[in-house]
Amino acid sequence: MRQRIAPDTASSFYLIARSDRGTAFAHHFVRNLGGSDSVDTGAPYAPWRYIGTAELPAFDSSPTDAGRFVYSDDTGAQDYALQFTANGKYGGSYHGGEALTAEAVRLDGVAVDPAQAASGSQFSLFHSSTVTSGGNSYTMEFTVTVRSSDGALAFHCATSASAASFSTVFMGMVIGSGAYDEASIRLSGGSQDMALPVQVGTTYIGNAFSVRMRRTDNGRAIRTVANIPGQPNFRRTKIVRTGGRSKLYFEGTNGTLGTKVNLVWTVTFEAGATGASSFPTNLLGNGGFASDLSGWTATHNPSGIAWSAPGIMRMTRSASADGRCLQGVSTQAGAVYLLSASETSTPAASQGMASIGLTSASNGSISTPAPALSPVTNEAGYNAHVVIATQATHYAIATQALGTAGQTSDFDDFSLIKLADSI
Incomplete structure (x- = not known):
């Protein structure tokens, strides 16, 4: 037995999965929960969706065990969001407007009720849905699986389609809760990882397809690898850090979505050495403008x-x-x-x-x-x-x-x- 469902409420459950280092991960899923700001489409928020991961001391630990380490605990979108050009509102996942066509929670390929405890070796969550906002809509088929080997997450958008125009398309998002203040990235076509600081603000990282966000205070890291850079209409990868979280986005450009197929990203949760990396000296002179604009x-x-x-x-x-x-x-x-x-x-x-x-x-x-x-x-x-x-x-x-x-x-x-x- 590698994985088990731990029921919580009618709109919340945990998938507990053995890690490859003797511990376990508690992946949290919710439904009927989302945003109601002016930029959100709003209810319904029908599909089950992922909102965070904690590492537990053992496979049989409670998902809220006092000894857990929380990598991510955030109800914001950690999968997809599309901004409709017609009304400026976001739809899908946390942002709402999403109605189900079909949905299935499975262990070892067999449908289960997440309100009941169950165990097996391979968890998957599938839904097909339609998101509607301001008279426009898009459809998608989406699956989340938890790898049996190490408890990592795999996201797969098999199909996403719409004739509508979108201002921004985010397909692939990951939130780290806490001070994820460094990253290691690999650019598309590249062969090496490059470390860089992640300060509070926005860090644009080009066409990076592999991004490892790391906390220097405890060495914990979240690694995301995606096939999204290089897709038609891809714009850039970025990390937005606020005081309490760092959020990774794979961002698409304006225009008609058309049909996208087989967008995939994996998310692994790592433990490593503490301490900040050493970065090279600033090549610019007087970048802090201490007393004048000399050099500019x-x-x-x-x-x-x-x-x-x-x-x-x-x-x-x-x-x-x-x-x-x-x-x-x-x-x-x-x-x-x-x-x-x-x-x-x-x-x-x-x-x-x-x-x-x-x-x-x-x-x-x-x-x-x-x-x-x-x-x-x-x-x-x-x-x-x-x-x-x-x-x-x-x-x-x-x-x-x-x-x-x-x-x-x-x-x-x-x-x-x-x-x-x-x-």
Whole structure:
């Protein structure tokens, strides 16, 4: 016996699975539970869905055993979410609007009732469903299995289809509860893992298909491997860290979903050494703007770019010209770097006017020659981007789009570190 169902309530159960290190994992599943914010479609939240994992001392331990370690405990979506263009609302999983066509909880291929204790060797949860929001809909067939060998999770979207248009498609999401403050990634087509810091904010990690989020305080890690990067309309992989969690997203671009088949990702839960990794020195000079903007050159709207206390680069918006300020840095073509900075715009509603990038021209051009990283609109706070250099000199750049005069964007803590010589 490798796995067992531990009933909880009418809308909650645990799947207990033996690990490959003498312990067990308690995977938590719920239904009829979801979001009701303005961006959520809302009820129904019909399918069973995964919301977290804890490691237990033993296979026969209670899923709420006092000695457990919680890797993830979060009712937010840990599978999929699609934002409908027509009404701007998210649907599916936590975000709702999801009605069942069929559903089956199985152990060893036999349907079981999760309200009753049961045991076996192989758990699976299947559903087919339709998500409807604002008169638009999509259908999907989705399966979660728990591997008998090590208790890891495997997610499989066999089919996801819609003729509707979507602003954003998240297929593949994982939440780590607590301070997952480092990651190790492997980019599509690459052959090595690269460690990088994960600060509170947003870290964009290109087309990474393998992501290991790690807590340096206790060495615990969550590793996700997906076939989603490289799929049509894939945009990027990212980690969003807040004070209490880090969430991994595989993100798709705007447009019609069409039909997607055989999207797969696995999630394993690891234990390892504690302690923070050592990262290379910042290649940029005066990235913290301690007392001035020395080392930086304002190429566009220079009168609107100045040092400001307590140590920031402040751009004041012009109605007639973009603001751009840059610093040249020696790079190695083909090498992988992490570009990061903190930025806040005022008023908050104007946050989308500011961006950072890694360009290829000393005159501030953001298009010619082609940049290694075209300026990307910032989220408020810390933003980081994995980028591959294309030439021997690049330019870390801060930009502010023209618009309502007098609005401000404050930049700080600019950094460029080298992660690896190649992917």
